[in-house]
């Protein structure tokens with residue numbers, strides 16, 4: 001199988017802090033892969049490297065067979081990798097509908113793309129996706145007025161609106177009301193199955209990730225500690241040590 | 248409600264067209280009023296809508312001023328042809344300048360952008376005051392209008408009216424399209440917009456180029472209206488027009504379509520009052536006004552109305568998809 | 576640019592420009608340091624910085640009109656501007672402390688306009704200078720002339736900087752200021768009245784600027800519209816040096832002073848202001864290039 005995303009020896013340090021050391025990671029097309037690790041182990045940094053927010057010090061990042069580690073953020077996004085943020089980011093002074101419609105991909109490039117009209121299909125798809133995450137009733141509310149969990153859902157819907165091939169989700173259930181978490185898991189699965197979106201998910205909630213992911217990676221102190229099926233990783237003594245030592 | 252708004256616009260249009268005949272003594276002041284509307288509108292395109300608060304847009308105005316005068320000086324053509332050619336020359340220069348400068352400066356964020364553009368505006372004025380080709384500190388003259396002073400007033404009135412209206416309609420069309428949404432996305436969270444694949448620099452530079460085009464035309468007309476171009480007081484007048492455009496947009500409500508228009512009208516009329524009653528202290532009063540508006544009234548007139556009566560003045564995107572009452 | 580050759584042929588002239596530049600640059604450090612203080616503690620960029628310098632200059636000028644040596648204008652200007660800064664804080668700054676940084680840029684820009692126009696009304700637009708009459712020192716067989724006033728001014732600037740440093744390090748208020756700069760919320764929990772700390776910081780900054788202005792009027796000139804150049808100089812120095820880096824501020828300040836002297840010699844004095852403002856644009860672009868290499872920490 002040819003992996004969709006393939007990281008080879010990716011390293012990144014900030015001054016003296018080695019946030020990522022020689023990370024290897026692969027995500028196959030259509031998979032749901034989890035990324036776990038104690039706080040500060042370098043998971044978000046890895047997302048930032050993949051999405052192009054900073055240049056990496058060493059290693060290579062290939063997406064659909066092509067090297068992307070030197071591309072800029074919007075270029076990587078247009079290739080089909082969309083990431084969400086640990087601290088949710090939405091356009092706070094725009095309505096949910098506006099947040100969604102502006103996230104639609106545009107076929108036209110350059111001036112034509114910039115000056116284009118807002119397509120009716122985009123509006124309809126925005127409605128459908130807002131419906132999908134359960135925000136249909138709030139579609140004309142300002143995003144900044146939504147609750148924290150609702151903003152998370154909106155951010156997820158915006159990412160889907162962009163029609164990504166690979167979605168990087170940074171702690172999608174953090175701060176979400178525990179009674180709603182099952183709903184989120186269900187939607188992630190459906191996005192994967194029905195919209196053919198490959199998922200790489202950073203998650204703190206062990207129950208969620210064990211339930212959701214087909215494969216798991218575990219990081220600690222910037223290094224890749226273990227990889228395998230959820231069962232294998234959970235029973236790996238190094239992983240247990242990292243979590244116990246970390247907390 | 249719709250009909251009422253339409254009626255208001257219609258009455259406004261008739262008054263605007265008839266103003267030179269209704270109040271012939273104030274025709275020059277009204278010409279300037281339309282210029283102010285244009286200045287505020289173009290500032291808000293990049294400032295209010297995109298969140299790039301510039302103090303340096305006056306650069307493009309000054310380029311237009313000088314380009315038109317230089318063309319008039321060097322080409323031996325009739326007044327209006329010279330003005331038209333000069334306007335085009337200024338437009339090309341200003342748009343090119345916006346492209347070159349914008350590609351660098353628009354990568355700066357927030358306060359760094361603001362202060363950089365402040366420096367840019369002053370630097371332009373200082374450079375112009377040292378450059379002999381355009382008369383250095385002594386300035387340049389534009390040719391005299393071939394006709395009566397009253398004819399000149401009427402001509403420039405309609406010229407500025409047309410420029411302001413075209414500018415307004417252009418921006419309205421832009422805001423109703425993707426462009427407006429992307430502009431607001433950049434304002435709200437540029438990092439997010441980039442992560443969502445939006446080529447933000449391209450949008451910012453395009454917006455600055457559009458602003459530069461209108462500003463340069465306004466500058467060309469203003470230089471000809473004044474007949475004399477001083478580098479620091481007329482062309483690159485950062486202390487007056489440069490600040491006023493920011494103030495007018497904020498006063499009316501930045502980030503809204505009508506805000507800059509309302510702000511410019513309120514400001515310009517108020518300012519005319521200041522001129523007559525304050526005798527020399529008007530600049531001080533204007534500074535105080537800036538502080539008061541920025542500190543105590545940042546939402547502006549339209550923003551204030553929208554807070555009070557959201558259903559009547561709330562954000563209204565022209566695309567029917569995004570308007571609450573149109574979606575079934 | 577012909578002057579480049581002159582510089583090459585006359586090394587003492589180069590030295591003269593360098594000395595002049597460094598001496599002037601030492602004065603630039605004061606408002607720059609104050610700007611960094613206010614920026615770091617209150618998260619406010621004070622565009623009125625240069626106008627405080629300008630006002631300090633007028634205070635010293637009026638001291639000299641009263642028949643007193645303008646050097647005594649330094650403490651007087653510092654005291655007057657301290658009170659003035661405190662008033663400005665209470666009237667305006669208080670309301671914008673926790674607002675967007677751009678609001679502070681715009682609001683203090685408004686203050687700057689008010690001050691320069693007030694000065695224009697009260698003192699007229701004339702260019703003024705206060706004669707210190709301290710003579711000059713001649714070096715290398717009088718090929719190099721240094722006005723004694725410049726040496727004295729630099730000495731005073733140095734003393735002020737040291738006093739300020741010790742004050743921030745050891746006094747109770749200084750410690751409160753530093754604690755607030757690091758973490759306002761924690762400072763509040765520790766029982767520090769942050770609003771008072773802010774008021775004092777802003778007033779102190781105005782006093783520093785006032786003292787600098789009293790020196791400027793003796794070694795150079797002032798007029799109502801001179802403020803913005805000092806603001807821009809201070810801003811550039813802080814951008815290059817970074818917040819809370821005294822050595823950096825001093826180096827950048829001296830470097831800027833020297834660069835300006837050479838630029839105005841090479842390009843002509845009429846371009847000195849253009850040079851300062853263009854340099855600002857260049858420095859900010861350089862900074863954004865550097866930042867682009869190590870982008871911000873996104874969470």
Ligand SMILES: Nc1ncnc2c1ncn2[C@@H]1O[C@H](COP(=O)(O)OP(=O)(O)O)[C@@H](O)[C@H]1O
Pocket residue numbers: 014017018019037038039040041042043044045046870871872873
């Ligand atoms: N831009 C940066 N500058 C300095 N340090 C950073 C930067 N980005 C990440 N770090 C550091 O890298 C380490 C890993 O952080 P992070 O990737 O956020 O961990 P996680 O997401 O696993 O909790 C932390 O110590 C963090 O402080």
Ligand SMILES: [Mg+2]
Pocket residue numbers: 043044045086
């Ligand atoms: Mg993280």
